[in-house]
Amino acid sequence: MGTIKQRPVVAILVGGGPAPGINSVIGAATIRSILGGCDVIGIQDGFKWIMDGQTSKVKRLSIEDISRIHFSGGSCLGTARANPTQKLEHLDACLTSLNTLGVTRLITIGGDDTAFSALRLEQRAAGRLQVVHVPKTIDNDLDLPHGIPTFGFQTARHIGVELVKSLMVDAETTSRWYFVVTMGRKAGHLALGIGKAAGATLTVIPEEFRQKPLRLKTLVDVLIGAFIKRLNAGRSDGVAVLAEGLVESLAQEDLEGLQDVERDQHGHVRLAEINFGFVLKRAVEKELRSFGIKTTIVEKNIGYELRCADPISFDMEYTRDLGYCAAQFLLDGGNAAMVSIQNGRFIPIPFGDILDPATGRTRVRMVDVESESYVIARRYMIRLAPDDFNQPQGLVRLATTAGLAVDDFRKRFEYLMGKDL
Structure with a gap:
């Protein structure tokens, strides 16, 4: 047998x-x-x-x-x-x-x-x-x-867009801003995918900053510049989509207590433990007050809502x-x-x-900021751009909105146009 x-x-x-x-x-x-x-x-x-x-x-x-x-x-x-x-x-x-x-x-x-x-x-x-x-x-x-x-990315992006669409309507209805922090431990694909598809006011991802560590002041100035440009166009509302991976790019001294935040078994900071949206909200509100600009900012994290969706x-x-x-x-x-x-x-x-031969770990795919897809996304964002500093009349209006002299406005924000930022 x-x-x-x-x-x-x-x-x-x-x-x-x-x-x-x-x-x-x-x-x-x-x-x-x-x-x-x-x-x-x-x-x-x-x-x-x-x-x-x-x-x-x-x-x-x-x-x-x-x-x-x-x-x-x-x-x-x-x-x-x-x-x-x-x-x-x-x-x-x-x-x-x-x-x-x-x-x-x-x-x-x-x-x-x-x-x-x-x-x-x-x-x-x-x-x-x-x-x-x-x-x-x-x-x-x-x-x-x-x-x-x-x-999983396309489903997460789809649901994220639906959430941001609702927040955009709420922002316009109530004349407020939302800082929407999305998942993305190192790369900004999800934030950019959501922000671009929804037509958010602007999206900020870690790949756009070449100098590391990124200082919190730089990120705050990017957001303030968007506030000012939006106000100059007669709008006091907006939605900024922010990749949570920006946290890992920030200088540790800019995030109080970051060194004490829990890490997972792979050594990654548990980004959910850091209220990144609140840190930015507090910093931006403080700077806007110095310009005499009053606004309401609401921070919102989305990510857990996306992960187990059908x-x-x-x-x-x-x-x-x-x-x-x-x-x-x-x-x-x-x-x-x-x-x-x-x-x-x-x-x-x-x-x-x-495998990445430099790290011995698996490679991480980052957003290509030189790609046509990213360049198009930037063109539709409301944020300070080189043309804003090259057109004298427009520059005067932006400076006036911020309550600054033109030279002071240049001194404060023109560095954001640098290629090595």
């Missing part, structure tokens, strides 16, 4: 913050894997439990269980920011846990930190484990080819394609790559190609 051949076991885990479409990836990858002759288990809460050697926080996934989860936000497997790369013992514990569970193929879903963890785990496995990573983040900052979004149709379709391709890649014997779909075709990006 012949022995029954054991079916390969595929494990799926989710790391980092939530993003719309996670369940779609899980569902599609599960269906393709099962139809390809594999068993599938879901590992709960990312690397959190298996890096401690625990194997009880898993669940078997069936087609019946996941056939309709692509409609819903969140993650049916949970997620966590646990970092197994800090110690070799944690990587080894992950491998031992997976081996105990019979897992020989692993699909990870997450952002740059999870991608790095997947890369290091595959290296440590030395051929014992096939690994593929599905890029996920509403920040859109994984190093995919230009024009290819990370999944995916829009774009992300729903996109993530089902990504999940299918991840599973098919493993079925075909593939290993050590990140999934991408380029021009409608599946293109695996080898793990080695996503």
